[in-house]
Amino acid sequence: MRLSLALLASALWLAGCASTPQDPSGTWINQAAIDAAAQGGPLREALLAYGPNLEWRIDTARQLATVSNGFELSEGQLQVDPAAGWNVDFYGDFHEHLSLAGAQLLQAPSSNSPAQHFVRPQTPAAADAPQGSSFEHALYAAYLGGDWQIEQGSGQGGLVRFHADGAVEGLPGAERYALCLAGDCAAMSGEHDSLWLQLGNQGSAWLFERDGDALRVFAAVNQAATDEMPDYRPGEQVWLLQRN
Structure with a gap:
């Protein structure tokens, strides 16, 4: 009898452990998108x-889940799904379902987005950094990391280094940069990739093309009227950079 009770208690304890999902709290990034960009094509x-x-x-303690698309944030209420994983309920009556599979966070396909996989960042951004910073830093390192030589343009022959935190060294007239991921900057540049270059308080948009280890930067020519949203198209090539 004692043995039966012990086995029953053990079985109940194991069942309880199996029904309690692992805590997914923290930051998760879309590594698949970073890996695809790192191949050296259009961002x-x-x-x-x-x-x-x-x-x-x-944040399971506060029952909150926030997702970034590179431009805007959406915050939803996080609830454990008795079947498996978690449901995220957003304002406007749309939902996402999350679950863990090994070291990955899985986002199930929904009416709003396809299935996606996320992993923990190797180097998370600071706790007080804006959301999206961990993905941005990992993307910047993979997409523009390393030494680039200026083959054509101002500073020809010099080396350029793009840092994961958005700093840039060696590019004349710039000390900060930001890649356009989504939102207004994407709408203004159409099918072209764009970035922002800044020196002090002054900055402007540029268009670029990435082809393997070659990076061409063009002036952004605005074709829109003064009272319309900017509509940028590539102008004169300003730099050709080659990654060493």
Whole structure:
């Protein structure tokens, strides 16, 4: 009898453990989109192919889940799904379902987005950094990391280094940069990739093309009227950079 009770207690304890999902709290990034971009092709094509969501931040203690698409944040209420995983309920009556599979956070396909996979960032951004920073830093390192030589343009022969935190060294007239991931900057540049270059308080948009280890940067020519949203098209090539 004692043996039977012990076995029953053990079985109940194991069942309880099996029904309690692992805590997914923390930051998760879309590594598949980063890996696709790192192949050296158009940036936003890679993000669209594996997006639209780029980073999740989950807080089970507060029952909150926030997702970033590179431009805007959506915050939802997180609830444990008795079947498996978690449901995220957003304002506007749309939902996402999350679950864990090994070291991955899985987002199930829904009416709003396709199935997507997320992983923990190797180097998470600071706790007080804006959401999306962990994905952005990992993308910047993979897409523009390393030494680039200026083959054509101002500073020809010099080396350029793009840092994961958005700093840039060696590019004349710039000390900060930001890649356009989505939103207004994407709408203004159409099918072209764009980035923002800034020196001090002054900055402007540029268009670029990435082809393997070659990076061409063009002036952004605005074809829109003064009272319309900017409509940028490539102008004169300003730099040709080659990654060493």
